[in-house]
Amino acid sequence: MFWAHIRNKRLGVEFFHQVIFYPFYIADFACPDLRLVVEIDEPHHDHLDNKIYDDARTRYINSVGYQVLRFTELSLMENMQSILAQIEQYVPPKKRVSINLNRTGLRWYK
Numbered sequence: 001m002f003w004a005h006i007r008n009k010r011l012g013v014e015f016f017h018q019v020i021f022y023p024f025y026i027a028d029f030a031c032p033d034l035r036l037v038v039e040i041d042e043p044h045h046d047h048l049d050n051k052i053y054d055d056a057r058t059r060y061i062n063s064v065g066y067q068v069l070r071f072t073e074l075s076l077m078e079n080m081q082s083i084l085a086q087i088e089q090y091v092p093p094k095k096r097v098s099i100n101l102n103r104t105g106l107r108w109y110k
Contacts, residue, residue, distance in 0.1 A: 002040060002076055002083075003029070011088055012095035021064060025057045030066065034090045037061050039070045 006015045006029065019030035019037070029038040041054070058068045067090075071083055088096060 002038075002080070005080065005084055006038075006087070010097060011084070012091050012097045021057075021061055021066075025060055027057075027061060027066075027068075031090075035066045036087075036090050037066050037068045038087060039068060040073055040076055041070060042073050 003017055005011075007017070013031050013033050015029050015031045015038070017029055019027045021027060027037040028040050030036065031038075039054070039058075054070075058070070061068050069087065076083055
C-alpha cells in the first residue's frame with residue numbers, strides 16, 4: 001500500500017523498493033537523490049534481536065550517507081497522510097507534488 005504512494009515519482013522524487021546496501025543490508029525503500037531510506041517495521045521488529053539488527057542496519061546506512069526514517073506498519077495504516085507529509089519535507093520545494101488522500105486512502109493531486 002505504501003509503495004503505491006511513493007512509486008513513479010509521486011512525491012516528486014524517485015524511490016526504489018528493496019534496495020541493497022552492499023554487502024550487508026536491504027532497505028525497504030530508498031531515494032538516492034534525497035539520500036533517504038524509509039523503513040516500515042512490522043510487529044516482529046519489536047523483539048530484542050530484531051531491534052539490535054535494525055539498529056546495526058540503521059548505523060550502517062547512516063555511515064554511507066543516508067538518513068533513515070522508520071515507521072511502524074500500524075502507524076502507516078492509521079496515518080498515511082501524515083507519514084507522506086513527513087517524507088515530503090525532505091523533498092526540495094521545486095520537486096514537490098501536492099498530494100492528499102481521500103477517505104478510501106486513494107491519492108489525488110492538486
